[in-house]
Amino acid sequence: MKISIKLGLWFSLCILLIEIVSMTFLHRNLVHSRVHQEYDSLLEKGNSQRDILEINSDPHTLSHISLMGSHSDTQVVVTNTKGEIILTSIEINSNIKDILNIPISNSNLSRNGKIIQDDWKNEQYIATVTAFKKDGKNFGYVYMFKNTFDVQKLISQLNKHIFIASLLILFTILIFIFFLSKALTKPLITMKEATKKLSKGDFSVTLPKPSNDELGELSHSIQTLANDLNYLKQERNEFLASISHELRTPLTYINGYADIARRNNLDETDRVQYLDIIKEESQRVSSLVKELFDLAKLDQNRFSINKEKVNFSKFAQSIYDRVLPAFTNKGIKLILNCPENLFVEIDPIRFEQVLINLIDNSLKYSKESSTTSIRAVEENGKVQISIIDQGIGIPQNDLPRIFDRLYRVDKSRSRATGGFGLGLAIVRQLIEAHGGEITVKSLIGEGTSFTITLPR
Numbered sequence: 001m002k003i004s005i006k007l008g009l010w011f012s013l014c015i016l017l018i019e020i021v022s023m024t025f026l027h028r029n030l031v032h033s034r035v036h037q038e039y040d041s042l043l044e045k046g047n048s049q050r051d052i053l054e055i056n057s058d059p060h061t062l063s064h065i066s067l068m069g070s071h072s073d074t075q076v077v078v079t080n081t082k083g084e085i086i087l088t089s090i091e092i093n094s095n096i097k098d099i100l101n102i103p104i105s106n107s108n109l110s111r112n113g114k115i116i117q118d119d120w121k122n123e124q125y126i127a128t129v130t131a132f133k134k135d136g137k138n139f140g141y142v143y144m145f146k147n148t149f150d151v152q153k154l155i156s157q158l159n160k161h162i163f164i165a166s167l168l169i170l171f172t173i174l175i176f177i178f179f180l181s182k183a184l185t186k187p188l189i190t191m192k193e194a195t196k197k198l199s200k201g202d203f204s205v206t207l208p209k210p211s212n213d214e215l216g217e218l219s220h221s222i223q224t225l226a227n228d229l230n231y232l233k234q235e236r237n238e239f240l241a242s243i244s245h246e247l248r249t250p251l252t253y254i255n256g257y258a259d260i261a262r263r264n265n266l267d268e269t270d271r272v273q274y275l276d277i278i279k280e281e282s283q284r285v286s287s288l289v290k291e292l293f294d295l296a297k298l299d300q301n302r303f304s305i306n307k308e309k310v311n312f313s314k315f316a317q318s319i320y321d322r323v324l325p326a327f328t329n330k331g332i333k334l335i336l337n338c339p340e341n342l343f344v345e346i347d348p349i350r351f352e353q354v355l356i357n358l359i360d361n362s363l364k365y366s367k368e369s370s371t372t373s374i375r376a377v378e379e380n381g382k383v384q385i386s387i388i389d390q391g392i393g394i395p396q397n398d399l400p401r402i403f404d405r406l407y408r409v410d411k412s413r414s415r416a417t418g419g420f421g422l423g424l425a426i427v428r429q430l431i432e433a434h435g436g437e438i439t440v441k442s443l444i445g446e447g448t449s450f451t452i453t454l455p456r
C-alpha cells in the first residue's frame with residue numbers, strides 16, 4: 001500500500017475515534033442538561049401551585065388553577081391525600097392514571113416535591129408531585145405533567161444537528177488529511193525515486209532544496225551521496241583514461257621499435273640501440289604498473305604500516321647521503337636541518353618512500369644553483385618535516401589537484417622527467433596511514449614547500 005494512503009487511513013481513523021468520543025460526550029451532556037431543565041421547571045411550577053393552594057383552596061382559586069393549566073404546556077392535577085382528584089386541567093387518560101397511581105410515601109417526599117416520572121424517552125408525560133398542607137396537616141398533592149412530545153422533538157432535532165455537524169467536520173478533516181498526507185509523503189517519494197535512480201547507476205539526481213527537519217536532513221544526505229558517487233564515477237573514468245593514455249605511449253614505442261629491430265638488414269649497433277629503447281620503455285611500463293599496484297593496495301588498506309620508534313636525524317641523514325650526489329650533479333645545494341635526538345613513530349620503509357618522492361620532486365622541478373632544504377622541527381607535541389625548494393613552483397589553480405592520481409601540472413615536461421603523477425598520491429596515502437597530514441605551499445617561479453605533520 002502507498003505510504004500516503006496508509007498515513008491518510010491512520011489519520012482518518014484517529015480523527016474518527018476522537019470525533020465519535022467527543023460528539024457522544026457533547027450529545028449526552030446537552031440532552032442531560034436540557035432534560036433536567038424540564039424537570040426543574042416542572043418542579044418549580046408544582047411548587048408555586050402548592051403555595052397558592054396552601055394560601056387559598058376555595059373553588060374559585062381551583063378553577064383559576066385549572067384554567068391556567070389548560071392554557072399552558074404543563075398540566076396540573078390536584079388530589080387529596082386519599083388520591084381522589086380535586087382538580088384537573090386535562091382529561092385523565094390511562095397514562096396519567098398510571099402516574100397518579102404511583103404510591104407516594106410522605107417520608108421521602110420533601111417540601112420541594114419530586115419527579116415521579118422521568119422517562120422522557122418512552123412515556124407520554126414526565127411528571128412531578130408536591131405535597132401541600134392545610135392547617136399544618138397534609139391535605140393533598142399537586143401533580144404536574146408535561147407532554148414529552150416537545151422534548152423528544154427537540155432532542156431528535158439536536159441529534160440531527162449533531163449528526164450533520166459531525167459529517168461536516170469529518171468531511172473537512174478528510175480533505176485536509178488527503179492534502180496533508182500528500183504533502184508529507186511527497187518528499188519521501190522524490191527521495192525514493194532518487195535512490196532508485198542511484199541504484200541504477202544514474203547519479204545525476206537533484207532533490208529539491210531540503211527543509212529544516214529530519215526529512216530535509218535525509219534529502220540532504222541523499223544529495224551528498226549522489227554528488228559523491230557522481231564525483232567518484234567521474235574520477236574513476238578520468239583515472240582509467242589517464243592510465244590507458246600512460247600505457248599507450250610506451251607500448252607504442254615498444255611496438256614500433258620491436259618492428260624495426262626485427263628487420264634483417266639492420267646493423268648490430270642500431271639494433272642494440274632500439275632494444276635499449278624497448279627495455280627503457282618496458283621498464284617505464286613496469287614501474288607504472290608497480291606504482292598503480294601500490295596505490296591499489298593502499299586503497300584497500302592492505303598496506304600494513306609497521307610503526308617503530310626512529311631517530312629521525314639519523315634516518316634523514318642516511319637519506320640525505322643517498323640523494324646528495326644527484327643534487328650535486330645538477331648543481332643544486334641540499335641542506336639538512338634536523339635537531340639531534342628527534343624521535344618519531346614511523347614505518348621506516350614507507351616513510352623513506354615518502355621522503356624520496358618529495359625530494360625527487362624538488363630535484364626534478366628545480367633549476368641549477370638553487371637550494372633545497374630538508375627541515376624537521378618539533379612543535380606543540382607534533383613533528384613537522386618540510387621539504388623546501390626554490391624550483392619552478394606550482395600554479396595556484398593546480399595546487400588542490402596535485403595529490404590526485406596521474407595529475408601533473410605540465411604533462412610534456414613531466415614525461416621528459418619521467419614521472420606519472422602518482423608520486424604525490426602515494427605520498428598522501430602513506431602519510432594518512434601514519435595518522436599525519438601533508439600540506440603544500442607554492443609560488444610560481446619562487447619555489448615549493450611540502451610540510452608533513454606527524455603526531456608524536
Ligand SMILES: Nc1ncnc2c1ncn2[C@@H]1O[C@H](COP(=O)(O)OP(=O)(O)O)[C@@H](O)[C@H]1O
Nearest residue numbers: 361362365402408409419420421422423424448
Ligand atoms: N617540488 C615541486 N615543484 C614544482 N612542481 C611540483 C613539485 N612537486 C610536485 N610538483 C607538481 O606536481 C605534480 C605531481 O607530482 P607527482 O605526483 O610526484 O608526479 P610526478 O610523477 O610528475 O613527479 C608534478 O607533475 C608537478 O607538476
Ligand SMILES: [Mg+2]
Nearest residue numbers: 361419423424
Ligand atoms: Mg614525483
